[in-house]
Amino acid sequence: MTTWFASPADAATRLEANGYLADAASATTTFLAGALEKPLLLEGPAGVGKTELAKAVARATGAELVRLQCYEGLDEARALYEWNYKKQLLRIQASQGQEWDQTHDDIFTDEFLLTRPLLTAIRRDEPTVLLIDEVDKTDVEVEGLLLEVLSDFQVTIPELGTVAAVRRPFVVLTSNASRELSEAVKRRCLYLHLDYPDVARERQILRSQVPELDDALAGQLVAMVARLRELELKKAPSIAESVDWARTLIALEIRDLDDDAVSRTLGVVLKHVSDQERAVKELRLPR
Incomplete structure (x- = not known):
């Protein structure tokens, strides 16, 4: 274990x-x-x-x-596995005259199996x-495809049997x-x-991800992000976008997140025109 x-x-x-x-x-x-x-x-x-x-x-x-x-x-072919049909066909063509049972056993082996993420994870011993x-x-x-993996950490391949996680x-x-x-x-x-962090925690995250951000600017930024998340937006700012905003302010050498600075950089955190228009209107930002 x-x-x-x-x-x-x-x-x-x-x-x-x-x-x-x-x-x-x-x-x-x-x-x-x-x-x-x-x-x-x-x-x-x-x-x-x-x-x-x-x-x-x-x-x-x-x-x-x-x-x-x-x-x-x-589908199953993209989540679990699929067979390399082109390679199987070439093997069948090269096995002309061979009994079908033997050909069948030849083409349904690991050599012809294309593993997708679920089966790949199950088979790894690292x-x-x-x-x-x-x-x-x-x-x-x-979701039905996932149940066997989530319950027993195994995948059943009809042609090969059950593959259990090592x-x-x-x-x-x-x-x-x-x-x-x-x-x-x-x-x-x-x-x-998981929900959006509170102001104190997001400030901590920002300082860890963008250590050159000073306390005062970090406080302004997380307060503004919190205000934006309270609006009825199509897509509220994510934590990653808060981090991007902090890096943007540093790149532009902005020391104070006033209304003008917010308006100039709003596209970093709001990616829909309707959201930007709502923010400008609700927060009374300069256009």
Whole structure:
């Protein structure tokens, strides 16, 4: 059994050393996911650090990150495996006159198997973090593909049999909650809801990511980001965009985030015209 983290405190310390400031709930749940060998489902709005937590776990533990990026239309061939049909056809053509049973056994072997992220993570014998990113973007049917992996850490290939994990990966699923996930998936996971950090915590994150940012400017920036998130926007600023804004201010040598500076740099944090127009109107910024 792999020991990913010795304790919640160990998880918090090692994640911070790798660029991720975990609060008590995040550190505890991350520790438990490793200790109990249970998948971790992270849910919350886009841009709050769900994917980054999985990446930080990989960095902190020296594990390889295997990522399955989910999208509408994702199927078994892209998530689990598929057969290299062109190569199989060439083998069949080269085996003219051979009994079909023998040809069948020849073409359904590892040599012709194209592994996709889920099967790749299951077969690895080195420490692996399997990130199933934005699972809520897939069709409901795809969740059925995940159940065997999430329950038993194995994949069944009809032509080869069951492939069980030699070394269980650390599994992280992320969801922006665009749709409700099935109870079957949730039941197999530990659950953690991540939201935007409070002002004090975001300020801490900014100072760790952009150490050249002074306290006063950091305070102004996180206060403005908090105000923007209170507006009814199509896409609220993410933590990563807050960091980008801080770096932008430093690049432009802006020492004071006044209304003019906000107006000039608003495109760094708001990526929709309607959101920018709302911010200008609601915050009474100069055009």
